[in-house]
Amino acid sequence: MAQLRQDYPQFVARDIEIVVVGPEDARAFAAHWQKESLPFIGLPDPTHSVLKLYGQEVNLFKLGRMRAQVLIDKAGVARFVHYGHSMSDIPKNAEILALGDEINARTDAGA
Amino acid sequence: MSRVSLNQAAPDFSLPDFSGNMVSLSDFLGRKNVLLVFNRGFA
Numbered sequence: 001m002a003q004l005r006q007d008y009p010q011f012v013a014r015d016i017e018i019v020v021v022g023p024e025d026a027r028a029f030a031a032h033w034q035k036e037s038l039p040f041i042g043l044p045d046p047t048h049s050v051l052k053l054y055g056q057e058v059n060l061f062k063l064g065r066m067r068a069q070v071l072i073d074k075a076g077v078a079r080f081v082h083y084g085h086s087m088s089d090i091p092k093n094a095e096i097l098a099l100g101d102e103i104n105a106r107t108d109a110g111a
Numbered sequence: 112m113s114r115v116s117l118n119q120a121a122p123d124f125s126l127p128d129f130s131g132n133m134v135s136l137s138d139f140l141g142r143k144n145v146l147l148v149f150n151r152g153f154a
Contacts, residue, residue, distance in 0.1 A: 014144070016144045016145070017143045020148045021126070021147065022153070024152070026127070026130075027129075028153065029128075030130070033129065043128055044127075045126055050126060051149060053122050053124060054114070054115055065151045066151065067149060068148075069147065070121060072139075072146075074140065076123075076136070076137070076140050078119055078120075081116065083114065
């Protein structure tokens, strides 16, 4: 999440709010957010309700959850969906930021 | 397990943030794009 924190101003400039969902409890989230000075929204999901709703994969052999990212536009439509296949399979911020530009250009044009 | 499909409506949800404030995906409708990140853990 360090990369997301570093590029956060660029997300804000594109009207993109970052919302992180994870299986840890509120106490663990609060401690991590404070330690890392994270500027975005953190949602503890210890019952996995949203994690399941969005189908985040758990890879038992690779010992963990695979990161997933979904970019949702202002109309509530998923415009980018990425389900990681390995621990290191994380999309580049530049790719998401470029898509943010596209979405905003389309919105501004009234599409 | 369900998955979200490209160019389809993202399912709405509500969860309290770690400070106890309720956050719903629909809060952002018409106001902001949202990058939803499903983390793999803090370790």
